[in-house]
Amino acid sequence: MYKKLSLLCALTLVLFASCSMTKGGTKRTVVVTIEPLRYFVEAIAGNRFNVKTMVPNGGNPETYEPTAQQMVDLSHSDLYIKVGGIGFETTWMKRIKANAPHTLFIDSSDGIIPIESSYGVPDPHTWMSCLNATVIAQNIYKALLQIDKQDSLYYKANLETLLAKIEDTNSQIRENLSKSKVSSFLIYHPVLTYYASEYNLHQIYIEDEGREPSAAQIKEIITSAKAKQVRVLFMQKEFSNRNSETIANAVGAQVVDFNPLDYNWHKEMIKVSQSLK
Structure with missing residues (x-):
């Protein structure tokens, strides 16, 4: 009798935990500045995190202003991955960091040698390069390990798959340009x-x-x-x-x-x- 009750209680707890996870209650959040970064993060993080974008597709990353809901979501995030110096970030980053004091902030362009504009300003569009994309992917992988070492092998396998995809993209580009x-x-x-x-x-x-x-x-x-x-x-x-x-x-x-x-x-x-x- 007691064993049956114990088993029933255990099953109830497992079911409750499962329901909580399907509602997204326990899934952690990563926030990125632009959609291409969400592409890279989701490729490596898989189903381990919810990934949210601050500047939506169609928004101008030089002038976009975050919504109140985005700031709320950001305050609950574990990790913020930024481009590095795009207009939205230079305008909002101080306020974003103040709103998310427990969030880890990572610069995805760290290690990329910047190219300056004719006015001496570093070009922020680092993701538009396959060489840079490999650096960005590795920076994201290292960032995920800082907040979740337990799934390191999972992230490593996904990273290798993404790097192969980037190399395939590079090969297709070079083949097209050769013509x-x-x-x-x-x-x-x-x-x-x-x-x-x-x-x-x-x-x-x-x-x-x-x-x-x-x-x-x-x-x-x-x-x-x-x-x-x-x-x-x-x-x-x-x-x-x-x-x-x-x-x-x-x-x-x-x-x-x-x-x-x-x-x-x-x-x-x-x-x-x-x-x-």
């Missing part, structure tokens, strides 16, 4: 600086550090693009404007919609190289 006769491209916001550096491409940007080009600069951009036989202008929806259309029409370049903030990091990386074929 291209043009090594230069136009882009409104210079988000492909690291990409261009890695694959020996020339990025001709229209806007830099939020500064719109003057009439003289637009003329110079058009002259340079024509000389380099540019055929593609990469455009982010949030930056679409008349200057871009004017330049694309003058050069005869095809406008390609491009989203460096998309969750599917590998698809956007490959899309760039496919557009240059």
